[in-house]
Amino acid sequence: MTIRKSLPLFSFIPGVSVMDRYIITELIPPFLFGMGMFSSVGVTIGSLFDLMRRAVDEGLPATLVLKVLLLSLPQFMAYAFPTSVLLATLLTYSRLSSDSELIALRSCGVSIYRLVLPALLLSLIVTGMTFGFNEYVVPASNYQATITLEKALGEEKPTFKERNIFYREYAEEDKTLKRLFYAQNFDGERMKGLTILDWSQQGLNQIVTADSAIWNIAQSTWDFYNGTIYLIAPDASYRNIVRFEHQQLQLPRIPLDLARKDRDYDEMNITQAIERLELERQTGDEDDIRKLKIRISQKFALPFACVVFGLVGGSLGNRPQRTSKATGFGISVLVIFAYYMLMAIGDALGLSNYLPPLISAWLPNLMGFAVGGFLLIRAAR
DSSP states (O other): OOOOOOOSTTTTSTTOOHHHHHHHHHHHHHHHHHHHHHHHHHHIIIIIHHHHHHHHHHTOOHHHHHHHHHHHHHHHHHHHHHHHHHHHHHHHHHHHHHTTHHHHHHHTTOOHHHHHHHHHHHHHHHHHHHHHIIIIIHHHHHHHHHHHHHHHHTOOOOSBOOEEEEEEEEOTTTOOEEEEEEEEEEOSSEEEEEEEEEOSSSSOOEEEEEEEEEEETTTTEEEEEEEEEEEEOTTSOEEEEEEEEEEEEOOOSHHHHHHBOOOOGGGOOHHHHHHHHHHHHHHTOHHHHHHHHHHHHHHHHGGGHHHHHHHHHHHHHTSSSOOOHHHHHHHHHHHHHHHHHHHHHHHHHHHTTSSOHHHHHHHHHHHHHHHHHHHHHHHHO
């Protein structure tokens, strides 16, 4: 059977053969279909049901519900990019196999590896699109969706943490606790009900309590008001008690930064997440540091799921057995389920400190490349 005439798409790209243009052209329609299908399913399950319930309970207008849905859509589109690549490669190569076009190409000396190459090229293009989408579109749209819904429900939250601000400062040399900062309340400018335990020198040196404190921007220091300083001797007995109405203390600004409410992880791009990581590193909270490292690594790993799915889909689609569209859909669902199950397992192992953050984030991709490579070698025999 002869290959159907290729469309002129990609004909302007130098170095791309007629076969490559033909296969890529065949991949695009099922890819676009997968984008529409997976995005619609995701936004329906992930947002629509909850929004409809809130619209009925709270009397939200239909225009606002539609706006929030549209703002929520980019996140589900980002997840749909890899899955659409999988569906496109499975359906396209299965169709080429069913029409004996792959047999014709193989009889002309074209190897399986060469046949899968167009799918991998398209996967790399979609990988770049996914990365850019996740970095520049998804965080901003998620943040706007959250703000819009909170305003409509009258649940708009302050942009800072209002209670229980902790900051643990550790010594750089031996990572022992150097200072503990605690504030009961924060109104966006002034912290109230403060207690500071200071071990900056040998033994517990002093305890500072104060009714309130504010950050002095001009002098880069803290202004404490109506407080007491308890000076502690090396034998743990007190040496002196100093009461004050106003006292400046040279303490880090970090407690103020921690009190400011940051965006949720899904509302941060990589730059914002790295800035948050640097702040958490100064607190010494290993659990939060590990979690942020995993989340940042996942922002790099998820786009490369497109290449994984392209490799797996191309390998499965090049099998000699003929596969129907229904079977292709079924295989896609199973592969997607396995990938996201591995993602959940890697996340749990990373958060439990059984795997390094980088390995836990890339575990699904590493396993996917291994399986895809095995299937490709097996199909080529």
